[in-house]
Amino acid sequence: MTADxxxxxQAFLTVAALLxxxxxxxxxxxxxxxxxxxxxxxxxxxxxxxxxxxxxxxxGQLIRGQVFAIFVITxxxxxxxxxxxxxxxxxxxxxxxxxxRFNLLRW
Amino acid sequence: xTIASTTQQICFLVLAATTVLGAxxxxxxPNIVYSAFLLGGVFLSVAGLYLLLNASxxxxxxxxxxxxxxxxxxxxxxxxxxxxxDLSAIPGLLLRRVLSGTVCAxxxxxxxxxxxxxxxxxxGPLPVGEDATIRIGEHLxxxxxxxxxxxxxxxxxxxxGAIVLAxxxxxxxxxxxxxxxxxxxxxKARSPMLLERGxxxxxxxxxxxxxxx
Numbered sequence: 001m002t003a004d005x006x007x008x009x010q011a012f013l014t015v016a017a018l019l020x021x022x023x024x025x026x027x028x029x030x031x032x033x034x035x036x037x038x039x040x041x042x043x044x045x046x047x048x049x050x051x052x053x054x055x056x057x058x059x060g061q062l063i064r065g066q067v068f069a070i071f072v073i074t075x076x077x078x079x080x081x082x083x084x085x086x087x088x089x090x091x092x093x094x095x096x097x098x099x100x101r102f103n104l105l106r107w
Numbered sequence: 108x109t110i111a112s113t114t115q116q117i118c119f120l121v122l123a124a125t126t127v128l129g130a131x132x133x134x135x136x137p138n139i140v141y142s143a144f145l146l147g148g149v150f151l152s153v154a155g156l157y158l159l160l161n162a163s164x165x166x167x168x169x170x171x172x173x174x175x176x177x178x179x180x181x182x183x184x185x186x187x188x189x190x191x192x193d194l195s196a197i198p199g200l201l202l203r204r205v206l207s208g209t210v211c212a213x214x215x216x217x218x219x220x221x222x223x224x225x226x227x228x229x230x231g232p233l234p235v236g237e238d239a240t241i242r243i244g245e246h247l248x249x250x251x252x253x254x255x256x257x258x259x260x261x262x263x264x265x266x267x268g269a270i271v272l273a274x275x276x277x278x279x280x281x282x283x284x285x286x287x288x289x290x291x292x293x294x295k296a297r298s299p300m301l302l303e304r305g306x307x308x309x310x311x312x313x314x315x316x317x318x319x320x
Contacts, residue, residue: 007116009227010222014219020218021211024210025134026133028207029134035142045149049156052156055160056162058227058231060231063246064246070165084181100194100195
């Protein structure tokens, strides 16, 4: 038998929801800019778990969710590269990674 | 993939526990290097969850891209910006944490309610199992061909953009004329954009003065 009969779909959704909420909390509360990027990666992974679970349970023949997950992984890799480049450039100019001091655009 | 159901459940429980605890560690641990390594653990356990869902190709891609590339990139970024700085206290930090925690708990409750009250169309069609990789290849070269090509363009743009953004504009000599370049001019031309007034000291290693807000 496959995984569909032994583990309910809701279990995967619960894990993904926990991961997503942890990522949101970390995104809001992190002072370190690198940790903010890590939180974004956590949220993207949560979305990917959802996509894979739906693809396996509800769309077993045409696994379109897996194709979407591959695209999400691609975009996440590009996002990480550009985000860390921006972070390095920001660090070079401001000499800090504290999110509270990146307030140039704050009114 | 055929494993006994009890084994599958144990695997799922272990992977889910490591995923969630690792994510909490990523967010909560004070040392960011530990967070980065725990993030690698989270990525690996998510790849294990993908294996439980009959998706071996995406699990391999997850290990290669996330653990192999993104996590290493994050570790390099941590090394490059490695400076011990004691963060100044902000008023209302605890209130902010509690408030955002409440909001996140509410979001979690909402997601759980959606997950458990929606009547999913279960059982769906039989999973393809081992043929998933072949099916993904067919998708990528037939009906998802345009997004596939766009993804390659996106990766190229991200690569060039990352190089341009992270590059240090300091050359030992001018590329065209071959004359030595005044380093101070380049630094001065770059710095006033982001530095605040009074901070444009010629010594770049001097700590920035926190202006009173």
